Amino acid sequence: xxxxxxxxxxxxxxxxxxxxxxxxxxxxxxxxxxxxxxxxxxxxxxxxxxxxxxxxxxxxxxxxxxxxxxxxxxxxxxxxxxxxxxxxxxxxxxxxxxxxxxxxxxxxxxxxxxxxxxxxxxxxxxxxxxxxxxxxxxxxxxxxxxxxxxxxxxxxxxxxxxxxxxxxxxxxxxxxxxxxxxxxxxxxxxxxxxxxxxxxxxxxxxxxxxxxxxxxxxxxxxxxxxxxxxxxxxxxxxxxxxxxxxxxxxxxxxxxxxxxxx
Numbered sequence: 001x002x003x004x005x006x007x008x009x010x011x012x013x014x015x016x017x018x019x020x021x022x023x024x025x026x027x028x029x030x031x032x033x034x035x036x037x038x039x040x041x042x043x044x045x046x047x048x049x050x051x052x053x054x055x056x057x058x059x060x061x062x063x064x065x066x067x068x069x070x071x072x073x074x075x076x077x078x079x080x081x082x083x084x085x086x087x088x089x090x091x092x093x094x095x096x097x098x099x100x101x102x103x104x105x106x107x108x109x110x111x112x113x114x115x116x117x118x119x120x121x122x123x124x125x126x127x128x129x130x131x132x133x134x135x136x137x138x139x140x141x142x143x144x145x146x147x148x149x150x151x152x153x154x155x156x157x158x159x160x161x162x163x164x165x166x167x168x169x170x171x172x173x174x175x176x177x178x179x180x181x182x183x184x185x186x187x188x189x190x191x192x193x194x195x196x197x198x199x200x201x202x203x204x205x206x207x208x209x210x211x212x213x214x215x216x217x218x219x220x221x222x223x224x225x226x227x228x229x230x231x232x233x234x235x236x237x238x239x240x241x242x243x244x245x246x247x248x249x250x251x252x253x254x255x256x257x258x259x260x261x262x
Contacts, residue, residue, distance in 0.1 A: 044171070049073060052155040052169040053129040053138050073140075074128045080121065083249030083258075088123060095125055095142070108245075115145030115233075115240035126250065128259070129157070136259055138166050141247055145237030148229040150174030152183060152237065158197070162254030165206075168192035180230030191221045197242055202255070204242050208235040 043062055046069040050056035055072050056065065077088040098104035098121050105119040112120075127140035138160065144153045152173040157166040168189045175181045182188050196218045199205040205219040208231045214220035223231035240246050250258075 046073075048155050048169050048171040049127050049140050052140050052157040052167050053127075054157070054167055055129065072130050074130075075125050076128060077123050078126055078250050080124055080246065081249065083247075083251070083253045086123065090125060093123065093125070095121065095123075098123065112245055113240075114236045116236070117145060117151070117240070120245055124247070126247075127155075136160055139254065139259065141241070143237055143241040143246070145233050145240060147173065147175050147183075147233035148180050148227070149176065152230075152233060154237070156192075158254075160254070160259050162251045162259075163197050165192045165195045165197065175230050176227065180224065180227040182224050182227065183230060183234060188222075188224065195219060195221065197238075197251075202252075204239065206238055206242075208232070 043065060047056065047060070047065050050065065050068055050073070053073075055068055060068070075090040077086045077090055077093055078084060079086050099117075099119050104123065105121045108118060108120050125142060128136060129138045129140060131137050138157045139162070140155050140157045142153070142155055144151055146152070150173050152170060152175065154168060154170040156168050158164060159166060170183045170189060173181065173183060175183065191214075195206060197204060197206050199219070205216075206221065207216075207219055208221045208223050209215075211222050211225045214222045242248060242251065
């Protein structure tokens with residue numbers, strides 16, 4: 001009598017074997033592709049930093065991006081609590097991973113977590129940008145906060161006064177296309193150029209107002225029509241990151257000339 005090849009046990013063996021083979025192939029591909037993915041992520045970050053600082057405009061090859069970044073940008077790691085530069089090696093510091101590390105970040109309470117980011121990192125990168133004459137012209141800060149649907153990531157470039165905005169660049173978000181997603185629209189983010197973060201008393205004065213109500217040319221940004229919660233998220237992002245919980249201590253030192261003193 002011939003054996004029955006359609007038994008449940010044989011079917012399970014085939015299915016399990018197929019799953020194991022597929023899992024092996026996927027995991028192997030993931031491991032092999034990880035260096036490529038990390039390189040692409042680094043290139044994307046460098047591109048957005050250069051765009052924020054207005055060192056790069058228009059399209060550019062990867063080689064050109066790397067060349068400009070190496071020539072014009074110095075990455076430093078600061079202690080957010082003190083605003084001081086640290087001796088941490090940026091090449092060995094994974095900023096995003098640090099948010100999930102209990103030794104490198106702190107759980108925020110609801111009152112302090114205005115940007116809804118859950119954890120405050122202890123350290124953060126800042127990017128010092130120089131011109132062709134090797135003169136320091138700006139500092140770029142990474143900021144993030146929650147909108148309606150997603151965590152929104154941006155770079156903001158400031159003049160060396162630590163107050164005047166050169167450019168704002170949202171590069172990662174998952175807001176509603178055509179509504180909150182307009183935070184990436186050049187026409188909207190272009191409003192941030194030459195605005196001031198703080199008033200003469202040193203208080204955060206940048207304010208996202210209802211569309212059509214921007215009356216202060218130094219501090220007001222017209223909001224997004226139909227995307228109030230996303231606009232509120234942008235405001236909350238600035239409130240957190242430009243305050244004492246974020247880059248406030250660092251910017252305070254910048255106002256006192258820390259960048260000029262190295």
